[in-house]
Amino acid sequence: MLEDRRLLLRLKRGDREALRLIYEEHEGDLLTLAANLLRDPAAAQDVVQDVFLGLVRSAPRLQLRRTLRAYLATAVANRVRDHYRRQARERLAPLEDADHVAAGSDGPVEMVIRSDEMLRLRAAVAELPYEQREAIMLHVHTGLKFREIAAHQEVSLKTAISRYRYGLDKLRSMLNGEVQE
Amino acid sequence: MKSNGSLESMLRNLRYQSTADGRRQTLGNIAHAMDEVHAHTPASGRLGIGRLSMKTATGKLALAAAVILIVLGGVTFWPFGVADSCKWWLGSPAAMGQELLTALDAVKAVTCREQMVFVHADGSEHTSSTWTRFYVSKDSYRRDIYDASSLREIQWYVPDGNDMIQHYVRFDLKCYGALLHKSSFGDVDPVERMRSCVGQMDKAQRLLEDRVVDGRACVGFEIQTAGDGDSSEHRTDRIWFDIETKLPMRIELAGLPVTDDLKRTVTIVQDQFDYAPQLPPDTFIPMEPPADFVNAHPDELQQK
Numbered sequence: 432m433l434e435d436r437r438l439l440l441r442l443k444r445g446d447r448e449a450l451r452l453i454y455e456e457h458e459g460d461l462l463t464l465a466a467n468l469l470r471d472p473a474a475a476q477d478v479v480q481d482v483f484l485g486l487v488r489s490a491p492r493l494q495l496r497r498t499l500r501a502y503l504a505t506a507v508a509n510r511v512r513d514h515y516r517r518q519a520r521e522r523l524a525p526l527e528d529a530d531h532v533a534a535g536s537d538g539p540v541e542m543v544i545r546s547d548e549m550l551r552l553r554a555a556v557a558e559l560p561y562e563q564r565e566a567i568m569l570h571v572h573t574g575l576k577f578r579e580i581a582a583h584q585e586v587s588l589k590t591a592i593s594r595y596r597y598g599l600d601k602l603r604s605m606l607n608g609e610v611q612e
Numbered sequence: 613m614k615s616n617g618s619l620e621s622m623l624r625n626l627r628y629q630s631t632a633d634g635r636r637q638t639l640g641n642i643a644h645a646m647d648e649v650h651a652h653t654p655a656s657g658r659l660g661i662g663r664l665s666m667k668t669a670t671g672k673l674a675l676a677a678a679v680i681l682i683v684l685g686g687v688t689f690w691p692f693g694v695a696d697s698c699k700w701w702l703g704s705p706a707a708m709g710q711e712l713l714t715a716l717d718a719v720k721a722v723t724c725r726e727q728m729v730f731v732h733a734d735g736s737e738h739t740s741s742t743w744t745r746f747y748v749s750k751d752s753y754r755r756d757i758y759d760a761s762s763l764r765e766i767q768w769y770v771p772d773g774n775d776m777i778q779h780y781v782r783f784d785l786k787c788y789g790a791l792l793h794k795s796s797f798g799d800v801d802p803v804e805r806m807r808s809c810v811g812q813m814d815k816a817q818r819l820l821e822d823r824v825v826d827g828r829a830c831v832g833f834e835i836q837t838a839g840d841g842d843s844s845e846h847r848t849d850r851i852w853f854d855i856e857t858k859l860p861m862r863i864e865l866a867g868l869p870v871t872d873d874l875k876r877t878v879t880i881v882q883d884q885f886d887y888a889p890q891l892p893p894d895t896f897i898p899m900e901p902p903a904d905f906v907n908a909h910p911d912e913l914q915q916k
Contacts (some may be wrong), residue, residue, distance in 0.1 A: 437819065445650040464626045479638070488645065490646075540631075549622075556626065565625065572627075
């Protein structure tokens with residue numbers, strides 16, 4: 432946390448090295464989070480860039496009250512929600528269609544491990560209700576605590592934990608028979 | 613059937629990465645945006661200095677005078693006028709802790725005030741009317757205990773081999789005496805407390821807002837400490853260091869339990885530090901008690 436504050440202080444002064452350190456520390460996890468939430472890796476890259484742009488623009492006024500990782504992760508999750516809201520408003524491609532985009536070429540963003548098993552898992556994750564998917568991805572990929580997820584989703588701690596557990600149960604059901612213990 | 617653990621492990625591997633070129637380009641875009649922000653944001657905004665509202669003629673005159681001083685006299689406003697290379701608190705925690713300990717090692721004598729602030733469940737606070745002034749030298753220690761403005765007791769702690777003799781004079785009970793402590797006074801010595809706090813600097817979670825304490829520009833740190841062993845005590849230590857001397861100027865040990873009262877916690881506050889006190893030569897020599905004082909332990913007299 433203190434290291435985060437130091438980096439943020441340096442960022443406030445326009446220190447490019449601090450920006451590089453923050454970017455390299457968090458970019459991978461944030462991109463993974465966004466890609467898993469959006470089911471559209473190319474759009475995920477735009478979301479991550481937007482989040483970092485937001486960080487440098489708000490840095491002069493930013494008062495960090497939690498870890499930078501938690502701040503950035505919830506910023507990504509918020510932007511993904513905005514993305515879906517905008518899509519719904521503009522009546523663009525229905526959400527299901529996004530899977531076809533993801534299933535094809537990932538463009539500049541790609542899965543780290545592209546095996547049949549991981550592709551099946553990706554497809555199963557894409558089937559989860561959004562709130563469950565978000566709870567799982569925030570916890571697994573950015574280490575957010577359940578109380579932080581609860582605060583982000585504006586639900587009780589119990590609900591956030593339930594969403595996580597139900598999500599895992601559903602994934603297990605979907606994958607059952609295809610992957611062995 | 614997948615267990616939660618192996619499923620979570622698989623999910624962790626469901627990772628995405630962008631190409632090196634993509635990352636370089638994105639970082640370049642963000643850096644460019646940051647440069648633009650800095651080109652268009654006044655330094656005061658970047659550094660968190662509040663905007664001054666100059667509505668009165670006096671205010672405008674004061675601002676003009678300040679501008680003239682800055683231009684002609686090169687006045688710098690602590691702490692923001694400090695060159696980055698001098699901001700030791702932005703360095704690595706280990707190096708910073710060592711620097712702070714070195715500063716403490718040089719202290720020959722110090723005086724400070726200690727107060728207890730009771731914090732209730734609803735967040736309200738009550739400062740105890742009893743407070744203490746510490747006088748500490750390399751090998752001796754004295755505490756003057758006050759009730760509001762009235763001196764209630766003086767305690768002198770004088771080394772005796774590996775132990776410590778505590779002499780006391782209670783003015784309210786008109787008694788005096790001496791107690792042998794089978795150890796040093798380290799646990800209540802403010803300098804030792806400072807050492808303990810400084811030793812935890814690498815665990816500091818928060819850099820606090822810059823603050824002026826007793827007229828000195830300070831930088832503060834917050835350290836959350838979990839209780840040892842089975843204790844459920846969770847304490848928050850906040851410590852502010854003089855930017856120039858690197859010596860503590862205010863220490864707060866918050867969240868301490870109050871015996872038999874779960875609804876309250878206590879915060880011990882030490883401030884009014886003086887590291888170059890002009891002390892009379894007899895400061896650490898126990899005084900001769902007045903003739904009408906009795907040699908007795910305060911507990912004996914209070915039970916009567």
